[in-house]
Amino acid sequence: MPKVSVEDLKPGMKLAKPLSRGNMVLLGEGTVLNETWIARIGDMGIEAIFVEGPSEQPVPKEEAIRQLDERFRNVLSQPYMNRIKKMVKEHIEGLYV
Amino acid sequence: MSDKIDIRTLRGNVESINALPTVPSTLRRISVMMEKPSIGLDELGRLISNDPALTVRILKMINSAAYGFPGRISSVSHATMLLGLSVIKGLLIGVSVFELMEKTMIGLWEHSLGCTVVTRMIAQKKGLKEPEEVSVCGLLHDIGKAVLMLQYAEAYDKAMQKAEKDGINIHEAEIDYFMVNHAEVGHWLVQKWHFPMNLVETIRYHHHPNLSKQSPMETAIVHVADVLVRAKGVGYPGDLVVPAVHPAAWEMLNLSDNDIGDILRNLEDAASFARETI
């Protein structure tokens, strides 16, 4: 679950953790954000919140695939290595949707 | 190469790791204790309980996804009862050796934790009786690297540079500097610490699983886990290229596409756990 700063919040994003002040829960987990909520969150001086969805990846997809190619460069002709690479590639691509 | 270290000296130095000034006192105490042929679970439990930092690290490990008891074990005595002597011994060595690595080679800790998770998952999928014991093999499989790096920092650095430059694996590059690889070095250590045979074998043969006579299944699991963790690019094992999987080991495990997908997804969490434990 990514932590998104207030400026980058968009309507439709879902809270991955309840938003609370002290021991009062302001918005429950799973709340879908709208323009009003986003504005209030900003007004309260909160800087960033956790929203649902895949975490941000450390490198762009093309770079991740390039690194994968690099790692496998010696072994593609070896038994089973193509299958392993293909599965890792599919997994990596799934992280970017 | 003329500056090769002869094997007898190397083994002597590795086995007297306790004497190294750079070895932290916790690890020294643990190592000395494990040299005794018989050591009780209660003695180990006391050692852990008397060291708050160690207690936190051990409980964090056990409660992590790697050990599959998330958030359920809150005391050392509960942990020792549940996991048994050899797992607790392995965890103790693991957390204290790799604590050192966090400063010099953080990627090795990530690699090792990744292998812990994957060995455990495969062991479970294959219905092994003690998946926790197998995952300790995953945690400690590259312990030889940590010790070589501790004792021969400069030569080990050169070996890593050679591996990167030539596009080979670190266990191949090590031969040029030490005549043996980290698998051999690691097995000297765990033997000295009286670990059970399956751990000694998996460590010794994790790059040549076909040579394992006593524990071919466990060794195949650690071997395949190492390949998968490298394939995914979790951590830094000392080189940049994935080695070929040993076909017989791969066939023995016969993992389905679903199994592999499952493993890769769990590895995402392991990587973030490794970063959190630092």
Ligand SMILES: [Fe+2]
């Ligand atoms: Fe290794």
Ligand SMILES: [Fe+2]
């Ligand atoms: Fe490894």
